[in-house]
Amino acid sequence: MQIKICLYGFGNVGREFARVLAAKGPYLKARHRIDAKVFAIVTSTGGVVEPRGFSERELSERSRLAHLSSQEGFREGDPEDLSKWILPWIDGAGPTVIVDATWSDLDTGEPGLSRLLKATAMGCHIVTLSKAPLVADFYGLVEAARRHSVQLKFSGATAAGLPTIDTIRVSLAGAEVQSIEGILNSTTNYILTAMSDEGLSYEDALQRTRAMGLAESDPERDVTGIDTACKVLILANAAMNARKRLSDVRITGITGITRRQIATWAMEGRSVKLVGKAALVGDDVRIEVAPAPLPHRDFFAQVREDAKAVRFTTDLFGELVMAGGAGGLTAAAGSALRDLVNLAELFRHRQGGR
Ligand SMILES: NC(=O)c1ccc[n+]([C@@H]2O[C@H](COP(=O)([O-])OP(=O)(O)OC[C@H]3O[C@@H](n4cnc5c(N)ncnc54)[C@H](OP(=O)(O)O)[C@@H]3O)[C@@H](O)[C@H]2O)c1
Known part of the structure; x- marks a missing residue:
């Protein structure tokens, strides 16, 4: 054909x-x-x-x-x-x-x-x-x-x-998707990992992602959380019939995160990740993007550098977590x-x- x-x-x-x-x-x-x-x-x-x-x-x-x-x-x-x-x-x-x-x-x-x-x-x-x-x-x-x-x-x-939409449409067909959570942006995950592991400042970590060709020449949509919000919004509309617009999504990016905050979370045994989440609440779907300080045992806490991950919660198949998939062009x-x-x-x- x-x-x-x-x-x-x-x-x-x-x-x-x-x-x-x-x-x-x-x-x-x-x-x-x-x-x-x-x-x-x-x-x-x-x-x-x-x-x-x-x-x-x-x-x-x-x-x-x-x-x-x-x-x-x-x-x-x-x-x-x-x-x-x-x-x-x-x-x-x-x-x-x-x-x-x-x-x-x-x-x-x-x-x-x-x-x-x-x-x-x-x-x-x-x-x-x-x-x-x-x-x-x-x-x-x-x-x-x-x-x-x-x-x-x-x-x-x-x-x-990272296969998200095809997983929902084919592998989770017939199941009600109750929540979608994801680390969906490589640039921000790399920045947060470099700040945590190497003690880099936000600016230095951002500079590194630019030098690596990971960040766009204008990384505004990445670091403000808008790129993650767009992805989780599309998934929520496609998989949960959320009927939401970008203006319905509460968005907090990573620009305000300091090394000091990261050090405090580390002492508490937590790593911070930028997480986009859509969850069924009654008949409504709430969508939010925000930095989440997660306990080290949480699967998402192990998703490092430019990797991405997604977690679906469904009525028939319980929880499904996927990580990896190459990034880039x-x-x-x-x-x-x-x-x-x-x-x-x-x-x-x-x-x-x-
Ligand atoms: N970069 C990634 O890893 C990635 C991953 C997934 C999705 N995307 C998406 O892919 C898209 C393109 O990204 P990019 O990095 O390739 O952008 P880019 O390098 O800026 O290229 C954009 C291309 O679109 C053309 N264009 C602009 N307005 C147009 C119009 N009205 N009609 C036809 N062509 C038009 C431009 O034409 P000229 O050459 O004449 O300027 C240029 O060739 C974006 O929506 C981005 O979000 C990117």
Whole structure:
């Protein structure tokens, strides 16, 4: 089966996705009978298209070259003109998928939200690495996908290398998820570990994550807890039907934590972690992000450096805890690949196994 991909965003994540897709092409064909080809790559000022789909070699080369706008075949144009970048590849023979690796505004979800809604109306499936459209209007996107019979996948927006949403949807199917707790942000976990173990100040620890390439050039969303809040909010809406918005989440980040506080907690036998939590309280779901000083015997207290972890509490299966999964760009790109494979398998199943 051929999957036709329109890749939106050719920055850190988009390029890595192109590189990984090119490298894994033969494996996808042999193992999954999937020929996943990129037909368009779109950035903020225009894009490149290839009506036969880019070969693995060309895709790999483009992922290494300079900015897309200076690459061969680049055409200036409005990225939101989907009739140009997406519509030509929709033919019903196999799934056409938009892979969204761009930034959008967290309050409005734009420009990604409108783009994804329009894509669903064209019959295009969605794989999004961008959290903002899901944060701004999760239920609008779910409803649009349902109405137009397309799939909406977002494992790259909910902790990427650590499988969260797929675990809930497949492995915990049938169970009521009563709470979700997670260490969901690598940068903050690394900072807190370095402050605890090495006695670094907050500023020095933050500087280290920047030097390691772990923190974004603007790590504001990480250290203020907003990134964790977005992830736990998406999971709570998806798994607990929380019907919440980002403004409903009580958020405390790690910027106010001092070495002295950490030393006091250490003397009490506790390690501090930034934990996002969604819990059923009566008919409501309460969502909160805050630094939690945890006893050393707590599993989360052992999750160190850039690792992530999640704990689900359910009625049927009790408590399930998972930790690990690579962080960084390759895992983010890999999540989009995972979504594509799962999407294709479901598409094939619905077509009667072809
Ligand atoms: N970094 C990670 O580890 C990670 C992990 C999971 C998810 N994510 C998410 O992935 C997304 C991209 O992150 P990144 O680090 O790759 O960002 P980035 O390096 O800044 O790249 C963003 C790309 O999006 C393009 N873009 C901006 N506005 C656009 C528009 N209206 N239409 C089409 N393209 C547009 C930019 O175009 P120009 O090149 O023209 O500027 C650029 O190519 C973010 O939502 C982020 O939260 C990142």
